[in-house]
Amino acid sequence: MSNLNRLTHAEQFPGDNASYYTQLSERITAHTARIAVIGQGYVGLPLAAEFCHAGFRVTGLDIDKERVRTLNRGESLTPDVSDATLLALRNAGYYEATWDFSVLRNSDVIVICVPTPLRKSKDPDISYVLATVEQVVKHLCPGQLIILESTTYPGTTEELLLPLFEEKGYVAGQDVFLAFSPERIDPGNKQFTVKDIPKITGGVTPACTQLAAMFYRQIVGKVVEVSSPRVAELAKLYENVFRSVNIALANEFSLMCRQLGVSSREVIDAAASKPFGFMPFYPGPGIGGHCIPIDPAYLAWKLKFSNYQARFIPLAEEINQSMPGYVVDLVSEALNERKLCLNGANVLAIGVAYKRGVGDIRESPALQIMASLSKLGVNISYSDPHVPEIVHAGNSLRSVAVDAAILKACDCVLILTDHAEFDYQQMLMSASLIVDTRGAMRGLSGGNAQIVSL
Numbered sequence: 001m002s003n004l005n006r007l008t009h010a011e012q013f014p015g016d017n018a019s020y021y022t023q024l025s026e027r028i029t030a031h032t033a034r035i036a037v038i039g040q041g042y043v044g045l046p047l048a049a050e051f052c053h054a055g056f057r058v059t060g061l062d063i064d065k066e067r068v069r070t071l072n073r074g075e076s077l078t079p080d081v082s083d084a085t086l087l088a089l090r091n092a093g094y095y096e097a098t099w100d101f102s103v104l105r106n107s108d109v110i111v112i113c114v115p116t117p118l119r120k121s122k123d124p125d126i127s128y129v130l131a132t133v134e135q136v137v138k139h140l141c142p143g144q145l146i147i148l149e150s151t152t153y154p155g156t157t158e159e160l161l162l163p164l165f166e167e168k169g170y171v172a173g174q175d176v177f178l179a180f181s182p183e184r185i186d187p188g189n190k191q192f193t194v195k196d197i198p199k200i201t202g203g204v205t206p207a208c209t210q211l212a213a214m215f216y217r218q219i220v221g222k223v224v225e226v227s228s229p230r231v232a233e234l235a236k237l238y239e240n241v242f243r244s245v246n247i248a249l250a251n252e253f254s255l256m257c258r259q260l261g262v263s264s265r266e267v268i269d270a271a272a273s274k275p276f277g278f279m280p281f282y283p284g285p286g287i288g289g290h291c292i293p294i295d296p297a298y299l300a301w302k303l304k305f306s307n308y309q310a311r312f313i314p315l316a317e318e319i320n321q322s323m324p325g326y327v328v329d330l331v332s333e334a335l336n337e338r339k340l341c342l343n344g345a346n347v348l349a350i351g352v353a354y355k356r357g358v359g360d361i362r363e364s365p366a367l368q369i370m371a372s373l374s375k376l377g378v379n380i381s382y383s384d385p386h387v388p389e390i391v392h393a394g395n396s397l398r399s400v401a402v403d404a405a406i407l408k409a410c411d412c413v414l415i416l417t418d419h420a421e422f423d424y425q426q427m428l429m430s431a432s433l434i435v436d437t438r439g440a441m442r443g444l445s446g447g448n449a450q451i452v453s454l
């Protein structure tokens with residue numbers, strides 16, 4: 001490394017650094033700061049759109065060239081940004097997608113929203129974040145604010161990202177600004193969108209925290225500043241561990257209630273009438289998506305380095321992961337009562353997305369349940385207005401439209417995702433057997449269908 005490289009940017013260009021904070025804050029509050037959002041998926045695109053709505057010019061970066069082309073045609077691939085909105089933002093010059101990372105040089109704020117999955121070994125796969133940060137560092141310019149939003153293990157920002165910036169001679173809080181701010185959106189949720197959910201910001205220095213908070217205040221009503229990136233990273237993980245554990249509790253509770261011949265949902269609703277100290281979670285066929293099945297493992301993994309074995313996390317995982325198998329058993333028992341067996345039965349799966357209102361099938365328990373049923377000889381078909389086609393048993397399987405004739409022809413209708421688009425009353429009137437894992441049939445009456453509920 002040359003002597004010049006060893007100098008910080010502030011040392012190479014004395015006098016500049018004092019004004020970086022001021023310059024950037026002026027550009028942020030005037031909405032003239034150029035924003036780059038890396039990763040244009042479920043998280044990155046709605047965030048980019050929200051800043052466009054606030055009057056910022058935003059470039060959406062993605063390595064998926066097909067996705068970039070689609071976005072530039074005004075076709076949104078996420079439920080939280082409509083095609084019409086995207087097209088309008090694009091035509092008005094607020095939004096553009098690209099795969100060319102050199103645009104980072106002209107950006108004042110760079111937000112990273114790339115995937116953080118698990119490896120087959122269940123260890124964190126941080127390779128997407130690292131590949132992105134490599135590009136950011138390559139194009140880094142003084143005075144930029146870099147924010148990581150991808151969910152990750154505590155310490156990622158300070159242990160992994162910060163040294164890469166420091167190696168280039170930059171000093172965080174002086175000539176570049178670095179923070180973590182977890183994304184907390186719930187895709188498909190119309191009540192709480194990006195702008196309605198408070199942002200947590202934790203910078204590697206107080207100046208970094210403040211700039212990141214100032215940035216998000218331009219689009220959200222409430223920003224919670226915390227003392228470090230680690231606190232912000234952990235806040236996100238704790239939220240998702242909380243969900244995972246409580247869903248597991250509801251799932252196990254439903255198994256207990258079945259033994260006692262009581263509806264778990266009726267009990268949970270009764271308990272939820274308590275106006276304090278209780279938050280209802282409901283049983284289901286298992287957990288899916290890019291967050292709840294994955295994020296808790298990030299925390300458990302990190303703790304192994306401190307010789308600490310997390311206990312709630314693996315227990316919740318074990319219970320939640322047993323649910324698809326339990327659903328298969330429910331179908332088998334229900335058919336058996338009707339003197340039918342799985343082998344040769346016609347089962348129509350209602351919904352394959354991991355939750356209502358979205359077309360996301362990542363980690364969806366529905367896929368696992370369908371695969372198990374197929375292996376046991378079931379003729380499986382499915383309907384999902386959000387998922388036109390899936391790969392099932394190595395072949396393409398297309399969603400079917402539900403009508404009375406299809407319902408009558410099934411031995412079992414298996415409700416796996418309670419999309420609002422489905423006509424549950426029609427199912428009740430036309431099907432003979434319904435296994436309902438989502439409580440979709442509650443409150444409905446009529447018809448002759450036998451209903452088995454989770």
Ligand SMILES: NC(=O)c1ccc[n+]([C@@H]2O[C@H](COP(=O)([O-])OP(=O)(O)OC[C@H]3O[C@@H](n4cnc5c(N)ncnc54)[C@H](O)[C@@H]3O)[C@@H](O)[C@H]2O)c1
Nearest residue numbers: 039040041042043062063064113114115116131150151183
């Ligand atoms: N989906 C959710 O509900 C949700 C909610 C909160 C937080 N998160 C977190 O947000 C992060 C992103 O999740 P997502 O659901 O938006 O994922 P996604 O798969 O929908 O989108 C990620 C995008 O990043 C792109 N990408 C991958 N590597 C890249 C690279 N090196 N450079 C540029 N683009 C790259 C992919 O092509 C993809 O378009 C994850 O850490 C996730 O855990 C997700």
